[in-house]
Amino acid sequence: MKIAIIGGGLVGCLVALELAERGQSVVLLEQEASLISRASANNEGKLHLGYVYGADPSFETAQRLILDALVFRLILERWITPETFERCLSAAFNYIVPLQSRLPLDAIQAHFARVDAFCHEQECRLNLRYLGQKAQFEPRAPEKCRETGATWLSTPERGIWAKGVARAVAACVTQHPKIEVRYGVSVHNATSSKGQWRIQCDRGQPGGDGPYDAVINAAWSGRRTIDRASGFASAEPWYARFKYGVLLRDARAVLGQAMPSNTTATSGAFGDSVYYPDVDVLYCSWYPVGMCFASRDESLNAADPTPKQARRMIHDTYAGYASIDPAYSALSQPHVCDKAELMGDYIVARGHSDIVDPHSILHERRGHGPKELAPGYFSVDTGKYTSAPRCAVETVDALLAKERACLVS
Numbered sequence: 001m002k003i004a005i006i007g008g009g010l011v012g013c014l015v016a017l018e019l020a021e022r023g024q025s026v027v028l029l030e031q032e033a034s035l036i037s038r039a040s041a042n043n044e045g046k047l048h049l050g051y052v053y054g055a056d057p058s059f060e061t062a063q064r065l066i067l068d069a070l071v072f073r074l075i076l077e078r079w080i081t082p083e084t085f086e087r088c089l090s091a092a093f094n095y096i097v098p099l100q101s102r103l104p105l106d107a108i109q110a111h112f113a114r115v116d117a118f119c120h121e122q123e124c125r126l127n128l129r130y131l132g133q134k135a136q137f138e139p140r141a142p143e144k145c146r147e148t149g150a151t152w153l154s155t156p157e158r159g160i161w162a163k164g165v166a167r168a169v170a171a172c173v174t175q176h177p178k179i180e181v182r183y184g185v186s187v188h189n190a191t192s193s194k195g196q197w198r199i200q201c202d203r204g205q206p207g208g209d210g211p212y213d214a215v216i217n218a219a220w221s222g223r224r225t226i227d228r229a230s231g232f233a234s235a236e237p238w239y240a241r242f243k244y245g246v247l248l249r250d251a252r253a254v255l256g257q258a259m260p261s262n263t264t265a266t267s268g269a270f271g272d273s274v275y276y277p278d279v280d281v282l283y284c285s286w287y288p289v290g291m292c293f294a295s296r297d298e299s300l301n302a303a304d305p306t307p308k309q310a311r312r313m314i315h316d317t318y319a320g321y322a323s324i325d326p327a328y329s330a331l332s333q334p335h336v337c338d339k340a341e342l343m344g345d346y347i348v349a350r351g352h353s354d355i356v357d358p359h360s361i362l363h364e365r366r367g368h369g370p371k372e373l374a375p376g377y378f379s380v381d382t383g384k385y386t387s388a389p390r391c392a393v394e395t396v397d398a399l400l401a402k403e404r405a406c407l408v409s
């Protein structure tokens, strides 16, 4: 088969590699000038086990993310070496439960215990270890922070330096003889005739062409617009947010021994902080400052996420984070802010209101993966970075299972 993939993010690249390894010819269409340069390179890289999703009472978000996270390393290591993978990993995260948490501490502890039990059960059932490491899934003794009154809980959850993964995966894609990458191609829609697909680009530009036997839409923030223009509008409410975090490179030289530990605050609109030792980068996000644009208009027509006052956002992010982690107090000083930079992209998910709304369906991150919207047209909702490898394999399995069924009949 000849297959077009729209979007060269992590999911599009992993789908391309998977298909190519299974003998298919792939054309990868990417609007940017390089692969994996958008959301999959501009996120904090937490490999979620669902601890932060305590506001989903069904527990299905945690269940889904745990299964996604357990196969993350297994799938990625088909394309990147164990050494690269290890070098990109962070140490484990502590969770901070501030006094203003939307969920009370006992509810969070009960949720954590459920996550631990499910992780342990699934590790045994699948004979897999989270990130290939022996993690401690057991109740943790809470610690109280004297300055803030918040409670700290340790977890085995870790992050991965997404730009390191991006570089390694992109190199595999560009070197693969069965994958043709076309850069600077902004797809508008796909049309089919007699079982073959053609692709039209924005403003009638060349580059999409065809015919293709199948099309896989992995365009993340552009995905639903392309689906709609291809005749597959969906009534599902959809919420797009542009979130910035702050990146501090050469962090050891700037902070010395005062490096903060990896933390996530729950439950509410707080933030995360993670240090990647091998690249010496400290990442920090503070939701009230970094979440600079939100819209229910999936075309993102009104979007202008360019930071108006980057220096101010960096300062306010560090100052905000210091309200939950006192180790950050030192970071809002001018000599640190001057060296830091902003990094961000769109987060898109099923939803109609922001996470400050306790009834927001953004608290539920499940149901992602591929959907075949017409014979040979697959639209892939990645859900989370954590879920990208599993989504890619599920997409290829779905496409090639159909192909096999056709051959048999």
Ligand SMILES: Cc1cc2nc3c(=O)[nH]c(=O)nc-3n(C[C@H](O)[C@H](O)[C@H](O)COP(=O)(O)OP(=O)(O)OC[C@H]3O[C@@H](n4cnc5c(N)ncnc54)[C@H](O)[C@@H]3O)c2cc1C
Binding pocket: 006, 007, 008, 009, 010, 011, 012, 029, 030, 031, 032, 035, 036, 037, 038, 039, 040, 041, 042, 043, 044, 045, 046, 047, 048, 185, 186, 187, 188, 218, 219, 220, 221, 222, 223, 226, 243, 244, 245, 343, 344, 345, 346, 347, 382, 383, 384, 385, 386, 387, 388
């Ligand atoms: C700030 C931030 C923090 C996050 N933190 C985490 C986290 O800690 N853990 C976690 O699990 N997830 C996190 N996420 C979510 C995660 O980044 C995404 O779920 C994941 O990266 C999506 O991967 P993707 O390949 O689908 O999208 P992308 O990496 O965005 O790839 C989509 C590609 O499609 C291309 N494209 C779009 N439209 C078109 C078009 N019309 N034509 C051609 N190409 C097109 C884009 O240029 C892009 O290269 C975060 C996201 C953000 C933005």
